[in-house]
Amino acid sequence: MIKYNSVPYNYLPYEFENTSKIFLRWKKLIRSTDFTLGKFVSEFENTFSKYIGAKYCIATNNGTDALILCLKSLGVKKGDEVITVCNTFYATVGAIVAVGAKPVFVDADDRFQIKYDEILKKINKKTKVILPVHWGGASPKMDKIIKIAKKNKIHIVEDACMGIGAKIKNKSPGTFGIINAFSMHPLKSLNVMGDGGMVCTNNKKLYDWCLKYRNHGMINRDKIDFWGVNMRIQPLQAIVALNQLKKLDSVIKKRNLNAKYLDNLLKKLYPNVILPKRLKDYKETFALYMGIFKKRDKLIKFLISKKIECKIHYPIPLHLQKASKKLNYHVGSMPNAEFQAKNLMTIPVHQFLSKKHMSYIYNQIKYFYEKN
Ligand SMILES: *Cc1c(COP(=O)(O)O)cnc(C)c1O
Numbered sequence: 434m435i436k437y438n439s440v441p442y443n444y445l446p447y448e449f450e451n452t453s454k455i456f457l458r459w460k461k462l463i464r465s466t467d468f469t470l471g472k473f474v475s476e477f478e479n480t481f482s483k484y485i486g487a488k489y490c491i492a493t494n495n496g497t498d499a500l501i502l503c504l505k506s507l508g509v510k511k512g513d514e515v516i517t518v519c520n521t522f523y524a525t526v527g528a529i530v531a532v533g534a535k536p537v538f539v540d541a542d543d544r545f546q547i548k549y550d551e552i553l554k555k556i557n558k559k560t561k562v563i564l565p566v567h568w569g570g571a572s573p574k575m576d577k578i579i580k581i582a583k584k585n586k587i588h589i590v591e592d593a594c595m596g597i598g599a600k601i602k603n604k605s606p607g608t609f610g611i612i613n614a615f616s617m618h619p620l621k622s623l624n625v626m627g628d629g630g631m632v633c634t635n636n637k638k639l640y641d642w643c644l645k646y647r648n649h650g651m652i653n654r655d656k657i658d659f660w661g662v663n664m665r666i667q668p669l670q671a672i673v674a675l676n677q678l679k680k681l682d683s684v685i686k687k688r689n690l691n692a693k694y695l696d697n698l699l700k701k702l703y704p705n706v707i708l709p710k711r712l713k714d715y716k717e718t719f720a721l722y723m724g725i726f727k728k729r730d731k732l733i734k735f736l737i738s739k740k741i742e743c744k745i746h747y748p749i750p751l752h753l754q755k756a757s758k759k760l761n762y763h764v765g766s767m768p769n770a771e772f773q774a775k776n777l778m779t780i781p782v783h784q785f786l787s788k789k790h791m792s793y794i795y796n797q798i799k800y801f802y803e804k805n
Pocket of ligand 1 (some may be wrong): 436495496497498524525568597617629
């Protein structure tokens, strides 16, 4: 149990308190010697495919490789452009660059999601893919993005890395694009005690290609179809994933309860605190509970002194990173994302916290604005 007057960001020490089922299955794995792919990985892929609602799943060793695999399967390469949002984790853009393509940034909207109405302006002959991100475990307006993509005959690849367990009208993130990526990194909703990733698609051709590319382009032990690489998930992680997947809906439920409770409290502090709109029919994973807070930097210091571990995701938008220099953006290119980088804060609402923690957070923030 976490004390009520402290709100740690890190939930990992609590998540695996009972590992007996995982160890039992690991023992089975050890006896089977199915150490690369094999039946545990297949079982996980089949289970995940049912959970998400996609025909085909290919488990990879992490979310970054899952994104690379998606883009490569569509033949995205040097000279192509991929449109994505400028406030995401580095890996979204790293994957685009890894296949040789040029990332083209779009600003964020008031929900910290890709500003869909600015996508159209960025489309040209070189645009191969629109890559929306389910940032923080919330979702962008997928219906609008799908319309733009269809009209312009461009594929969508979703970065649903933070979106396992989220929903848009009962449909899972990662089932809208032609081929899509998920992550099972410890800080995502499905945590596998290490790295893990997944690619989902309903397209048999892309599936067959990905299966081979993930495993050296092999048809069988003696023959390869084309040059591939090794992007295989570890069976140890597949076993953890199977175990955690059973609990996922209750984890998401708890996070939603905390988030809703905190929403209702923090609303009272408007306009010192501005929360993103929660859309009807959109279920979030609350990988990140974000809001805009006046005097953010001073507030965060104060909260940390009260053992409330808040974070900033992230202080520098990607178009202003050193790595983006050659892309020729400048301060002012993405006004929303730049404003958010200076004013947003992420508050822990994870499943090991309760209403009492949420009240504690609220009371401290309220106190801060009374004094400042
Ligand atoms: C975590 C994350 C990734 C990368 O996943 P890894 O499994 O860490 O490689 C990519 N995109 C987003 C939005 C993420 O949150």
